[in-house]
Amino acid sequence: MENLLIIFRSLFKKGRNNLIKILSLGVGLAVGLVLIAKVYFDQSFDNFFPETDQVYQVQMNFKMGDADPSESNHTSGGLAIGFREDILETMSASRFTVLNNGEHFYTTDGEKYRSDIIMADSCWFDIFPRKMLVGNPREVLARPMYVLISDEIAERLGGASVAVGQTIWIDGNKGKNLTIGGVFERLPYNTHLRYDMIISMESISKFMWDGTENWLGNERYTTYVKLRPGTSMERVEEEIDDMKNKRLPMEEIKKVGLELNYLLVPLHDIYSGSKEVKQMSWLLGLLAFALLATAILNYVLIVISSLVSRSKEMAVHKCYGASEPNILKRMLVETCVDLFASLLLAAVLIFVFQGNIKSLLNQEISVLFNAQSLWVLAGVCVVVFLVSGLLPGYLFSRIPVAAAFRNYSENRRFWKLGLLFVEFIAAGFFAVLLLVIVRQYNFMVNDDTGYNADQIAYCELSGVNRELRQKALDEVGRLAEVAEVSSASSLLFYGASGNNIALPDNDTDMFNVADLYFVGNNYFDMMQIPIIEGRLFREHGAANEVMVSRSFANKILAYVDWTDGVIGKEILISEHSEEGGTFTICGVYENIRIGAIGMEDTRPSIMFSATTPANYMQIKFHQLTAESMKAVEDLLVRLLPDKDIQLYSYEAELLNRYSDSKRFRDQVLIGGLITLIICLIGLLGYTSDEMNRRRKETAIRKVNGATIMDILRLFVTDISRIALPALIIGGMGAALVASRWMQQFPQKADVSILTYLCCGVVVFLIILCAVAIKSFKAAVDNPAESVKSE
Known part of the structure; x- marks a missing residue:
């Protein structure tokens, strides 16, 4: 408690740079924790359903002649029936389809509501169960012209008890009245399924051609199957081949040059395990790591920079009986206070910029920071605390007692240079990665599509x-x-x-x-x-x-x-x-x-x-x-x-197809700017320490005829020795990461070696300018003031 009081009193003490420490660490934590929460969210899709390891999506794999094989999650309507009847390991199978215009519905009093509408069969809740507030899902989905709605939709209609029994009709289908037969608990956001209204599949003939028992063509259905525990997938594949030979005209299919197979994709792999999401999660995780590492190392750098000024304080504590573990404990408590203040700042920043975060990550903050993700983020904070506290604590605990009676000159310069080296790597990494992403994004949005969508809007009818x-x-x-x-x-x-x-x-x-x-x-x-x-x-x-x-x-x-x-x-x-x-x-x-x-x-x-x-x-x-x-x-x-009328700009919707790349560009831009700012804070702090450490040296050099440029060159050359190799390493790492990100695009922007070099030179010049500006004071100071104490 005494340590805590002392630390609180010293928060605003001159020379400690506590505000800078908290600011840089808080900003880094804000962005890093948000990115980690996004990665966790993307990797938690569909894990709330029971027995997810037994649920699979059935996909079609087909190849026509010498064309490349293709895969599709759209299948014919009869496939689910075939799995239920022909595959012995099947516990249940179901399918759904969407309405071509299923976004709005109307009540009998003419009120319009937005909804995500699907059409599913009576086995749907066997595979994807949800808590029912009212009604039996199997019975409702077996009745023609009946629907189930989520509790969110029911609340808009006056509550579950009021909503059940009401009559509604879907936009564009006036006269085709549907009866609400039940209410289910809404789906959470971390699922690849998007619906809050389910129309019974028995109603399909009222809205479109009924292909629910069709085996070839009309591939508009998405089929799921739930297998028995411990099922052998080799056995299932054999039974699928038998089912194809039984249900499909395989000879005719082969005659026209078509190869057709069915694949079972585990539920987790539909979204979280997909190539695109895994790659984006890996990239966002890497960005989060780079940001947090930069923020932590900068915090450690600032703490180590105060080593000389605080050496007598630590030595006096030892004179009064404090052991090395006592000093380490005090530094850990100090780190804990700084981390707590940084987390408060991070929380404020996240709250203030939640709108920007939503546009960057395409998700609400309240969804990203849920009960499960908070445990993960708490673990990250523990790691941050240990790394930020143990290293400075170890160095401070090693200060000798003699430092209380003489000048302590140990400044841990090589520690500082090492930390700056890593920060420069991160700055170079973000700069080059951002360059490649911007070039690729601009290439995509400006590439010739073969048509001109300028001044064109469209409306669905x-x-x-x-x-x-x-x-x-x-x-x-x-x-x-x-x-x-x-x-x-x-x-x-x-x-x-x-x-x-x-x-x-x-x-x-x-x-x-x-x-x-x-x-x-x-x-x-x-x-x-x-x-x-x-x-x-x-x-x-x-x-x-x-x-x-x-x-x-x-x-x-x-x-x-x-x-x-x-x-x-x-x-x-x-x-x-x-x-x-x-x-x-x-x-x-x-x-x-x-x-x-x-x-x-x-x-x-x-x-x-x-x-x-x-x-x-x-x-x-x-x-x-x-x-x-x-x-x-x-x-x-x-x-x-x-009819619900909404006009859309053709060109804007075309650009919206690249929204994921745009969001990733913005994420790297923000991460890069924050990393560069944190890096410059650490650099300026290091330069200030070097100016103090070498002020007598610079004074003597000036007395012996050194010019202002000679003094500036002294500090600039010192930093250049670590900045150049660090930027090269960071740029090479960014090039490797960028090439992996670019693999998803068949057409790629041309980024030459010269472009990479120019990007590195720009960052290098920013670093040198910061050093030169900070060290200018030392270059113009009166040398007599620096040596008068000698």
């Missing part, structure tokens, strides 16, 4: 009948703010469904394409997609015409001998040619990017002419502004009062 869609297009096209209007079935940055290509005289599928389905008459002009061969669709559309990409025209020539090109040739397209109808290629357009870099669909693509307006209305404005978008939204709300 599923659930609206064709007459109203056409009227909406006509009315919007008349607005003064609008340059032109069209429609499309697909948004290019989202990706595309697939279909197979064959010839009329040969039913063997040649290859798979990205099917963009239907586009309006002026779609190509609006998107500025060049036509390189042939022509556009006829003005009012032709049901038997198709346009193909350049890559399609090139790829099909590997299968057929069309020396005169593809224009006018007839092909079969699965799904579209189910009745045997052929399609004539009328034009070839330049290759366009479908998806985004790192998520790109590289298959050749095709488009059809829309005889009626497609699901997405696309509007090109003379000038895309909030006011012009509001004018279109207001008009559509009047025309379509039963």
Whole structure:
């Protein structure tokens, strides 16, 4: 207690630099702990479900001809039934699908609510159980036109008891009334599943084609299976092969050149174990370690810098009987007080900047700092305490008693240089890593997509009948703010469904394409997609015409001998040619990017002419502004009062596909700035100590004719010897980490060795400038003042 009182009284004592210690450690802890909490959160996905080690997601693995194999978590509806009936090790199997427009629902009094809606079968809660507040989930999900809602939705409707029995309808499906039959406890945030309303699978025929017992095609379902404890996966794989031979026309599948298999992915691996999340967790963990290490080492550096000034204090304590363990204990208590103050500062910073943290990590602070993660963070704080306290405590406890009676000159300079060396490594690491990330991000957002989304907005119109869609297009096209209007079935940055290509005289599928389905008459002009061969669709559309990409025209020539090109040739397209109808290629357009870099669909693509307006209305404005978008939204709300209307900027949504890279860029930027600031604090403190230690030396040099530049060079050269190798090591480490991060992108920005060198030089110059500015005082001081005590 006495040590504690002494330490509290000395918090603001001159020369201790306690405020700087607490500030640098607090800022480092704030960012480091938030990053660690994010890593823990990402690695805890789905662990709240019981018996998670027995739950698997069924994924399709397929290969068409000589194409690369692909995997998909979308399967046919009958697969869950097959697992329940044919795989003996199965305890239960279930599947769900999403509604094309399942984001809002309406109550009978016309109130609109937002919700994440899925459609699942009656076995869903056998695999993913949740506490039920009202109702039996198996019974409710077995009844047509019944739904389960979360307690969060129920609260908005007046409570669980009031909500049950109410009638609702989904946006775009007015007249298809659903009855609320039960209320379940909401899902926590750390799950790959996103829903707060479940419609019974028995209702599917009211909303779409019923493919719940289908085995080929209509792969819109996500299937899960729960196996018995101790199940042999080799045995399950054998039974899956038997199930395929029993349920699927395997001979016909092989005949068309398709290889089809089913994979079981453990529940933990769906999100936490995925390659992307594991890599990001590793990178964020590395950033957190670098930040915390820099903050801790800077704290230790500041404490060691006070070694000379506090030597008599420690020696006097020893004169009064304090042993080395007593001194160590006192230093640990001092570290504990500093750490507590730093944690308070970190908590304040996290609270104040919680909005920024949410945008950086895409998660609320209250979610990241939960009961489980707090234990992990407490463990990190214990490690920080031990590292920050033991090393200074050991050095202070070794101060001899004689220091009380003579000047103590031991300054632990090599300890300080070693700590600065590590801090410089961290600064160089962050600087180079940030450079690479910025270059790659700028490359992705500025890369040519093959189309121009400038001044274009879109609006989703599923659930609206064709007459109203056409009227909406006509009315919007008349607005003064609008340059032109069209429609499309697909948004290019989202990706595309697939279909197979064959010839009329040969039913063997040649290859798979990205099917963009239907586009309006002026779609190509609006998107500025060049036509390189042939022509556009006829003005009012032709049901038997198709346009193909350049890559399609090139790829099909590997299968057929069309020396005169593809224009006018007839092909079969699965799904579209189910009745045997052929399609004539009328034009070839330049290759366009479908998806985004790192998520790109590289298959050749095709488009059809829309005889009626497609699901997405696309509007090109003379000038895309909030006011012009509001004018279109207001008009559509009047025309379509039963439809939830929301306009989105096409270009903004395209850029949003790179939001993960943008967030990582910002995380490294903030981490780098904080590391550099902490590093400079330590550097300035070290330079100040060196000025005091060498002030008589510098005075004598000046008396002997040394200039100001000679004195500055003395300090700058001293730091350069450790800064240069440290920055090289940090830059090399960053280059290795950056190359690992860049592996997720098939197209990479070019970063030359010269660029790396320039980045290192900039950081090096910042360090030298800081030293020069700090040591300038020593260079201009009157030497007589420094040596008058001699």
